[in-house]
Amino acid sequence: MNSETVVKICGEYPYGFVKEDIESNPNFIFTNDLNYQGVKVWDKDGNFVFVNSFQECEHYVSGGWDEDPIKSKESNLQYSLSVLILGVLIFQYLYKKIFVIQKK
Amino acid sequence: MKKIKNNIVILKVIFILVLIIAPWINADYFDGIKAQELVQEDSSFYEINPCKVSLSEFIINEFNSSYQDHYFFRFNDNSSISCFGRVSGVTQINNSFYISIGTNSIINLIIQGLFWITLISFIKPDKEKIQIGQSYYAANLLAVMYFCYSIFAEKRFYEQKLYLFDLTKNISFIILFVLLFFIIKNLNDVIVKRFYKLINFLPVTYLLIGVFSGYNLTIYSFILITFGFIALITKEYNRNINLTYILFTIFWIINSTDRFSFYPDKLRGFTSTSYDFNSVLSWAIFVFLLINGLIYLFRKAKDSLDLEKLLNVFCISGISILILGYMGANFPIINFFNYYYFGQQKYGVKIQNPFSFNQWGEKIAWRGFYPSAESIGEYFGLILILIIFMYFKNRKLSKLHLVTILVSLLGLYFSDNRSAFILTLLTLTYFLLTTIKLSNKIKLLLLTSTLLTLIFFVGFQNLSYPYIFTSEYFLNKAIQFKSEGATSSSLNYLIYVFESKSISYYLFSILGFLTFLLNRSIVWGMFFSRYNPSAYEFLLGSGPFNFGKLYSEVPINEPGYLLLPHSSFLSFMLFYGIIGIFLILFYIVKKIITERKNITPEGYIILLFIFLNIIKNDTLNYLSSFTLYSFLTYMILNTNIKKKFYR
Numbered sequence: 206m207n208s209e210t211v212v213k214i215c216g217e218y219p220y221g222f223v224k225e226d227i228e229s230n231p232n233f234i235f236t237n238d239l240n241y242q243g244v245k246v247w248d249k250d251g252n253f254v255f256v257n258s259f260q261e262c263e264h265y266v267s268g269g270w271d272e273d274p275i276k277s278k279e280s281n282l283q284y285s286l287s288v289l290i291l292g293v294l295i296f297q298y299l300y301k302k303i304f305v306i307q308k309k
Numbered sequence: 310m311k312k313i314k315n316n317i318v319i320l321k322v323i324f325i326l327v328l329i330i331a332p333w334i335n336a337d338y339f340d341g342i343k344a345q346e347l348v349q350e351d352s353s354f355y356e357i358n359p360c361k362v363s364l365s366e367f368i369i370n371e372f373n374s375s376y377q378d379h380y381f382f383r384f385n386d387n388s389s390i391s392c393f394g395r396v397s398g399v400t401q402i403n404n405s406f407y408i409s410i411g412t413n414s415i416i417n418l419i420i421q422g423l424f425w426i427t428l429i430s431f432i433k434p435d436k437e438k439i440q441i442g443q444s445y446y447a448a449n450l451l452a453v454m455y456f457c458y459s460i461f462a463e464k465r466f467y468e469q470k471l472y473l474f475d476l477t478k479n480i481s482f483i484i485l486f487v488l489l490f491f492i493i494k495n496l497n498d499v500i501v502k503r504f505y506k507l508i509n510f511l512p513v514t515y516l517l518i519g520v521f522s523g524y525n526l527t528i529y530s531f532i533l534i535t536f537g538f539i540a541l542i543t544k545e546y547n548r549n550i551n552l553t554y555i556l557f558t559i560f561w562i563i564n565s566t567d568r569f570s571f572y573p574d575k576l577r578g579f580t581s582t583s584y585d586f587n588s589v590l591s592w593a594i595f596v597f598l599l600i601n602g603l604i605y606l607f608r609k610a611k612d613s614l615d616l617e618k619l620l621n622v623f624c625i626s627g628i629s630i631l632i633l634g635y636m637g638a639n640f641p642i643i644n645f646f647n648y649y650y651f652g653q654q655k656y657g658v659k660i661q662n663p664f665s666f667n668q669w670g671e672k673i674a675w676r677g678f679y680p681s682a683e684s685i686g687e688y689f690g691l692i693l694i695l696i697i698f699m700y701f702k703n704r705k706l707s708k709l710h711l712v713t714i715l716v717s718l719l720g721l722y723f724s725d726n727r728s729a730f731i732l733t734l735l736t737l738t739y740f741l742l743t744t745i746k747l748s749n750k751i752k753l754l755l756l757t758s759t760l761l762t763l764i765f766f767v768g769f770q771n772l773s774y775p776y777i778f779t780s781e782y783f784l785n786k787a788i789q790f791k792s793e794g795a796t797s798s799s800l801n802y803l804i805y806v807f808e809s810k811s812i813s814y815y816l817f818s819i820l821g822f823l824t825f826l827l828n829r830s831i832v833w834g835m836f837f838s839r840y841n842p843s844a845y846e847f848l849l850g851s852g853p854f855n856f857g858k859l860y861s862e863v864p865i866n867e868p869g870y871l872l873l874p875h876s877s878f879l880s881f882m883l884f885y886g887i888i889g890i891f892l893i894l895f896y897i898v899k900k901i902i903t904e905r906k907n908i909t910p911e912g913y914i915i916l917l918f919i920f921l922n923i924i925k926n927d928t929l930n931y932l933s934s935f936t937l938y939s940f941l942t943y944m945i946l947n948t949n950i951k952k953k954f955y956r
Contacts, residue, residue: 275389279389279390286488287488290491291487
């Protein structure tokens with residue numbers, strides 16, 4: 206998972222952020238960050254968790270957890286629709302150009 | 310050539326049918342989930358399986374829902390794209406079922422936009438196309454940018470309407486830009502080819518209201534705002550109006566430091582949904598462009614006005630409105646489709662019998678298809694007046710006119726708009742007295758019967774109350790609505806005036822008496838219990854088409870539903886202040902005086918009709934009425950077309 210995805214889901218990296226080595230410490234407990242607005246992340250099976258610090262969020266997102274699948278699906282549909290409409294607009298423009306040139 | 314044209318018409322009809330049918334058959338037919346019958350005891354199936362059954366499956370399975378009066382289909386614009394046209398839930402309230410149909414505002418823009426563009430394209434194009442030049446493309450782009458800004462400015466409204474659409478992200482506005490550009494560009498391409506014919510189709514705006522479901526936008530704003538930009542780019546505007554308006558705008562935006570929300574209800578499409586800096590600025594720009602767009606349209610197309618065509622469009626629209634209103638009241642599915650495909654601000658009325666009375670024996674105002682009973686009553690009254698003009702001009706009536714007379718009389722009765730009826734009656738009496746040779750006895754009989762009808766409509770009992778009671782009735786009502794601990798500045802002033810018995814007292818007591826006769830004491834009393842302007846706001850207003858401050862600033866003991874001021878004059882006092890109203894009146898009166906020799910009685914009758922309805926109705930808060938009345942006023946005050954208008 207790249208840092209862009211982390212920023213998209215968890216927000217900007219805090220100044221001086223140091224990624225802790227969580228995997229080598231099985232007893233690691235995440236500390237709540239009172240200044241961090243909680244985020245909900247999902248896995249591929251539709252399970253979700255609330256993360257309460259950037260450290261925790263970054264850990265989950267790096268591990269493959271993602272944003273709301275419903276939201277992603279809707280966003281994809283919205284993007285696809287706008288690309289389709291853009292395509293129609295380009296087609297209309299080209300059709301008009303070619304049609305007008307042929308007519309002339 | 311003719312064959313190609315026929316094929317295009319067939320293709321358009323097929324496209325319209327696709328737009329009507331396709332959205333409502335959207336479902337996964339292989340998921341094994343079939344529509345189930347709704348029963349009073351259990352409607353859990355649709356709660357467990359939201360967005361699984363299409364509307365058509367539901368109707369086929371439960372055909373009685375399309376005509377039985379305890380079913381109500383309602384749009385849920387805040388649904389996902391994939392849920393479009395499917396049953397997203399069912400709620401049972403008492404014995405009625407409310408079936409929520411998933412729709413998505415983004416898709417609505419495409420479907421409704423394409424549907425209306427295709428309908429407009431059926432109008433035959435002009436023989437000679439209007440020459441706009443390169444400004445057309447710039448105007449289209451600017452119009453799209455403006456509408457994106459208007460959505461940004463009314464974020465609070467759109468957050469509830471656009472499903473999972475993040476209005477804080479730039480990409481969302483890029484998507485909106487693409488979609489709006491697609492609709493606005495194609496719409497204007499169709500419109501400019503028919504520019505000169507548009508003016509004869511203005512009454513259609515009462516039938517095809519054109520408000521997008523889930524938006525505070527109408528298709529007509531797209532057209533008029535583009536024209537507004539064209540007028541500005543080509544410098545075809547009224548400099549004085551624009552400069553004065555800009556001065557007002559500067560005050561409104563400096564003054565907009567508070568934040569209030571307003572639920573638009575039946576004003577959707579022509580009112581701001583919030584009062585704050587951005588929405589005040591957005592609506593100030595909107596009205597600025599609207600005025601420029603309307604003037605541009607009227608100036609350019611005035612010579613194409615064909616009164617007979619205009620009247621025929623009035624007639625056909627009037628008949629359709631009544632029929633669709635009646636069908637919508639009796640068939641839930643027609644009510645549902647009326648809302649979507651005609652772009653209504655709110656659903657048609659549920660009252661099935663337009664002749665019904667309440668428990669006190671008073672006629673219930675039946676609005677049918679249109680959002681306001683008063684406004685549609687005016688529309689039918691106006692049709693009757695225009696038919697009277699036409700009859701006395703040509704001394705003949707077509708079958709369409711005869712049917713329309715019957716329909717308009719019914720529509721006028723159903724709407725219970727007494728003032729429109731009185732004005733129609735007075736018009737008829739005037740023409741009978743001035744154009745037909747009648748004996749003095751018949752003239753006297755005619756005048757007496759008209760006067761008696763007038764008194765009957767005002768109400769005999771209303772004239773029998775003491776003046777002190779009737780003149781202070783609206784003030785007492787305003788005090789009744791006042792909640793403890795908060796009194797509006799206007800009510801404070803009225804209380805002072807009535808207590809001090811100064812010169813202003815006599816003026817306000819006469820106004821109070823007229824208010825009583827016009828049956829406006831309660832609603833105007835309620836307005837003054839709310840209206841809380843500062844001195845500057847009283848003079849210059851708080852911004853166009855913005856009720857947010859009025860309805861949220863001072864809490865009152867309100868009835869629990871939206872009750873508008875019932876006077877466009879009061880609404881305009883709120884929007885433009887007393888100076889704004891004075892300037893508008895000054896401009897019109899000055900124009901009447903300079904053109905007085907060219908204005909015939911018919912012109913004065915229409916001006917009087919418009920003026921009285923502006924005083925006692927919310928009529929100018931609807932885009933259809935605003936456009937139509939502006940057009941009629943412009944045409945009457947414009948001497949170049951007088952030959953067409955008058956005998």
